[in-house]
Amino acid sequence: MKIYPFDKLSNCDLIIDAVYEGGNNGNVGDDPINKILPVGNQGGFRYAGSLSNLKYIILYTSGENIDWPDTIDTETGIFQYYGDNKKPGHELHDTKKNGNTILKNLFExxxxxESPRTNIPPIFIFKKHPTKNSNRSVQFKGLCVPGTIDKNQLEDLVAIWKTTDGLRFQNYLAFFTILNIAKISRAWLDSLNNRVIDSKEEPVSFNKWIKNGKYTPLTSQRTISIRTINEQLPDNKIEWDLLKFIYEYFSSDPALFEYLAAEIYRMTDSKIIIDEVTRGTIDGGRDAIGRIKLGLNDDPIFAEFAVEAKCYNPGVLDKKINTVGVKEVSRLVSRIRNRQFGVLVTTSAVAKQAYEEVRTDGHPIIFLSGKDIVKILIEKGINTIPTLIEYLSKNYKKST
Incomplete structure (x- = not known):
């Protein structure tokens, strides 16, 4: 991974996934983005020019806000980004940085x-990426444009309702496409600052999109990827607290966890149907069975799956982590039938050998680990201990 030092940022190119180091003076001057492009040193929305005549826009995300989980799908090139009206008490577009007004104008x-895309400037994405030299360091994630290939104008910018302390308010959820551009030259950045029109340095993919609206997303097929145990576990204290509570709640009744495991997988796709949680029945080793709907609504087909649930200790309560090993995974593999796939859901993680064997041999098994469980719940708004307690006590009552 290429890393640009803080003192070289004013002359650097922008390279996909390169890291741009911040300063280490302990003040706002450590911000690296403003050294690359003069847009100010704070906020998720930054821009150069006026609202009616923008040179370019910077979208910055920490990736850590559990209430507003910005996400980048590196396989499809889709960037999901939330607006800046994140607290109650303001109208949707009444924000300090005018972020939601910018979103509204972009999608309009x-x-x-009459003249689609003519008022849309380049949009650069940066994500928080601390380094040992600076906590303010960022990673460049690409040049994006509003909209996607598969979302219409009713879907690519949506005003959603949230509630905080009993107060309701709206914010935008926007979808962008990261274009297939590996490098943004310093020459083009300079021409944008100087408002040079039709610069020869303008990337071809961006030029084509402006002219004809053709999306060329930066897609990247995964290599055979084995997540480490650490990568399968939470990233921060909030996620760890949620996972610890889930494990404690179900550890005394792991069979009850089968219901949550099935529901967690169902939450990942609206086309998933859970037919039965097979608790206490002769299930052939499957804790739940279901189908996923494929094809047209008028003429669908269904792919069947089996769920295996493992409520294992993820390394909490002063105990060592208990990972899911080869034996448990092999059991699920042996139970799935022709044209079926398996889903293993665990509060812990899958051991390296078991993970490798499944991926190398090409078995159709989906792994959902402790980290995945809490992130899925967070996306559904279950992001604090009180909301988790309410959700579990309402839907998964323990027998007395």
Whole structure:
């Protein structure tokens, strides 16, 4: 991974996934983005120019806000980004940085009947990426444009309702496409600052999109990827607290966890149907069975799956982690039938050997670990201990 030092940022190119180090003076001047492009040193929305005549836009995300989980799908090139009205008490577009106004204008220009896309400037994505030299360091994630290939104008910018302390308010959820551009030259960045029109340095993919609306997303197929145990476990204290509570709640009744495991997988896709949780029945080693709907609504087909649930200690309560090993995974593999796939859901993690054997041999098994469970719940708004307690006590009552 290429790392640009803080003192070289004013002359650097932008390279996909390269890291741009911040300063270490302990103040806002440590921000690296403003050294690359003059847009100010704070906030998720930053821009150069005026709202009516933008040179370019910076979208910055920490990736750590559990209430507003910005995400980048590196396989499809889709960037999901939340607006800046994140607290109650303000109208949707009444924000300090005008972020939601910018989103509104971008998508109005995208769908304009008279002159679509003409008022849309380049949009650069940066994500928080601390280094040993600076906590303010960032990673460049790409040049994006509003909208996607598969979302219409009713779906690519949506005003959603949230509630905080009993107060309701709206914020935007926007979808962008990261274009297939590996490098943004310093020459083009300089031409943007100087408002040079039709610069020869302008990336071809961006030029084509402006002219004809053709999306060329930066897609990247995964190599055979084995997540380490640490990568399968939470990233921060909030996620660890949620996972610890889930494990403690179900550890005395692991059979009850089968119901949550099935529901967790169902939450990942609206086309998933859980037919039965097979608790206490002769299930052939499967804790739940279901189907996923594929194809057209008028003429669908269904792929069947089996769920295996393992409520194992993820390394909490002063105990060592108990990982899911080869024996448990082999059991699920042996139970799935022709044209079926398996889903293993655990509060812990899958051991390296078991993970490798499944991926190398090409077995159709989906792994959902402790980290995945809490992230799925967080996306559904279950992101604090009180909301988790309410959810579990309402839906998974323990027998007395």
């Amino acid at each position: 220009s995208l769908h304009s009947q």
